[in-house]
Amino acid sequence: MADHLPLVSIVCPAYHEEEMLPLFNGELCRVLASLETRYRFEILYVDDGSRDRTLDAMKSAADSDRRVRVLALARNFGKEAALQAGLEHAEGELVITMDTDLQHPPEVIGQLLEKAIEPVDLVITVRQEYQNPNWFNQLGTQTFYRIMRALSEVEIRQETSDFLLMKRKVVTVLLQMPEKHRFLKGLVHWMGFKYAEVPFRPKERPLGQTKFSFLRLTSLAKDCLFSFSKKPLTLATKCGTLTLLVGLACALAALAQMLFQIGDTSLTALYLIVSSHVLAGAILLSIGILGEYVGRIWEQVRSRPSYLLKYDSHQVDGRGQAYQPPHIKVFETTAEDAARKDQQSA
Numbered sequence: 001m002a003d004h005l006p007l008v009s010i011v012c013p014a015y016h017e018e019e020m021l022p023l024f025n026g027e028l029c030r031v032l033a034s035l036e037t038r039y040r041f042e043i044l045y046v047d048d049g050s051r052d053r054t055l056d057a058m059k060s061a062a063d064s065d066r067r068v069r070v071l072a073l074a075r076n077f078g079k080e081a082a083l084q085a086g087l088e089h090a091e092g093e094l095v096i097t098m099d100t101d102l103q104h105p106p107e108v109i110g111q112l113l114e115k116a117i118e119p120v121d122l123v124i125t126v127r128q129e130y131q132n133p134n135w136f137n138q139l140g141t142q143t144f145y146r147i148m149r150a151l152s153e154v155e156i157r158q159e160t161s162d163f164l165l166m167k168r169k170v171v172t173v174l175l176q177m178p179e180k181h182r183f184l185k186g187l188v189h190w191m192g193f194k195y196a197e198v199p200f201r202p203k204e205r206p207l208g209q210t211k212f213s214f215l216r217l218t219s220l221a222k223d224c225l226f227s228f229s230k231k232p233l234t235l236a237t238k239c240g241t242l243t244l245l246v247g248l249a250c251a252l253a254a255l256a257q258m259l260f261q262i263g264d265t266s267l268t269a270l271y272l273i274v275s276s277h278v279l280a281g282a283i284l285l286s287i288g289i290l291g292e293y294v295g296r297i298w299e300q301v302r303s304r305p306s307y308l309l310k311y312d313s314h315q316v317d318g319r320g321q322a323y324q325p326p327h328i329k330v331f332e333t334t335a336e337d338a339a340r341k342d343q344q345s346a
């Protein structure tokens with residue numbers, strides 16, 4: 001094998017993909033074969049606690065291909081945790097993350113690598129003309145991104161995905177972040193690295209079905225919202241102030257009606273009921289918002305790892321010991337920086 005060629009790691013999380021995995025692996029290997037003269041590849045399959053035969057499918061892919069490394073999480077920790085496990089074990093100087101259901105087409109890998117030659121730190125993919133077949137989820141996603149645009153400090157575009165290429169320094173910085181509730185797509189934008197874009201047309205899933213139900217998408221949306229914005233907290237204060245004012249106005253109106261017998265006195269009870277309901281709703285909502293943040297602080301303080309590994313094919317075939325993490329320089333020094341440093345030390 002040509003050791004001088006750059007090593008590219010392809011990180012693929014999978015959960016209940018026993019049907020898709022062999023199909024995906026075949027497609028991926030076909031695409032990688034056309035790029036082998038310029039790159040070396042490592043394929044990291046991360047089984048996110050599947051209870052079907054996904055792990056077996058991964059192991060048989062590894063048996064016939066030494067480029068394949070299989071990691072298995074102890075249980076279903078979620079896609080973000082599986083991605084993190086893959087990134088932590090990837091050795092390549094370029095790392096690509098992609099789904100195993102062929103919705104992220106492997107043939108785009110060539111374009112990602114081509115763009116990575118440019119002086120950028122990461123290459124993101126931008127979905128073109130894709131409608132989620134489930135209109136309910138599509139509507140939910142659109143609403144979520146609208147809220148995010150209004151509340152978040154970083155712009156997270158709806159058409160971007162976590163099918164992306166990162167150079168080693170981006171992976172290093174990403175893994176240094178101790179966050180428990182990760183949202184890769186948001187974090188790469190938050191870091192502010194220079195990026196290039198590659199458009200792609202997502203395909204329909206050929207087999208199996210999405211693992212993200214409306215409830216799971218809502219939980220992901222909450223993770224994203226509460227880890228990228230403090231505004232819901234201030235919103236609770238504003239909402240509280242408003243309902244307090246409305247409540248006071250209602251109370252004054254009710255008092256005036258009682259004292260001076262103006263208007264319809266039967267409205268008094270209605271005022272009181274409405275104002276107490278509005279007030280109770282606002283209080284509960286604020287407590288809920290506060291709870292979301294406190295819950296996240298609690299998880300962070302508890303410091304449990306984001307995932308636990310139960311299997312690593314490199315440990316099994318003895319290659320695990322040989323791996324030494326490369327010395328990684330995160331920040332590049334430009335010629336100008338070097339000259340400035342020389343001037344200062346002179």
Ligand code: UDP
Nearest residue numbers: 013014015048078079082099100210211212
């Ligand atoms: N996935 C995962 N853990 C999970 C859910 C999903 O590793 O808990 C993987 C899944 O196997 C697939 C990718 O994440 O490779 C995207 O999932 P899916 O296709 O279900 O999501 P969608 O494309 O519908 O957003």
Ligand code: MG
Nearest residue numbers: 099101103205
């Ligand atoms: Mg999918």
